[in-house]
Amino acid sequence: WATCRSSIARIDERTRAVVTIPVAGIPDAVAVGPSGVWALTYDLRGRSRLVRIDPRSNHVVARRVLAGSPMSVLEQRGALWIGGLDRKRSSVLLRLDPRSLAVRRTIPLFQVTLDERRERQVAERRTQRR
Numbered sequence: 001w002a003t004c005r006s007s008i009a010r011i012d013e014r015t016r017a018v019v020t021i022p023v024a025g026i027p028d029a030v031a032v033g034p035s036g037v038w039a040l041t042y043d044l045r046g047r048s049r050l051v052r053i054d055p056r057s058n059h060v061v062a063r064r065v066l067a068g069s070p071m072s073v074l075e076q077r078g079a080l081w082i083g084g085l086d087r088k089r090s091s092v093l094l095r096l097d098p099r100s101l102a103v104r105r106t107i108p109l110f111q112v113t114l115d116e117r118r119e120r121q122v123a124e125r126r127t128q129r130r
Contacts, residue, residue: 001037003027008039008051010058021058023051033075035098036061040070040082050082050101064101068092079104 002009007020008027025041032038037053048070052062070084080096091109096102 001030001032003030003039008037008053010037010055019058021053021060023053023060024063025049027051029071029073031073031075033080033098035075035080038073038075038080040066040073042069050080050096052098052101062101064096066094070094083109 002011004020004027006026007022008030010019010021011017023039023041025043025047027039027041029040030037032055035052037055039051039053040048041051042048048066048068050064050066050070050073051060053059054061066082068084068086068089070082072083074081075098078098080098080101082094082096084092084094086092086106093107093109094103095105095107097104
């Protein structure tokens with residue numbers, strides 16, 4: 001599986017045959033899990049979507065709009081995990097139900113602001129000079 005312009009490509013390693021599956025938007029990330037093939041897409045207006053592809057039919061079988069900027073997707077242990085930035089540009093991890101695509105939990109992740117990073121760099125330089 002690979003992302004390409006406006007589609008996801010399924011590549012058969014044995015025969016080298018390629019099947020392209022059109023998705024709405026530009027695919028950014030792809031993952032394979034027990035419930036199907038998952039792709040994160042975005043359009044030119046900045047809207048993000050989660051797409052599920054059925055690997056048996058090679059068709060998109062579910063879609064869901066996502067807020068913010070999702071960057072990675074993984075299905076594991078009965079949950080779909082999406083990492084990225086929320087609308088406020090804070091790092092979050094979303095847990096979704098792979099069947100309904102409903103968000104079950106939002107986990108805020110540690111975020112270092114630019115001001116905090118600068119303060120740490122200044123403090124490190126002072127320590128190094130001593």
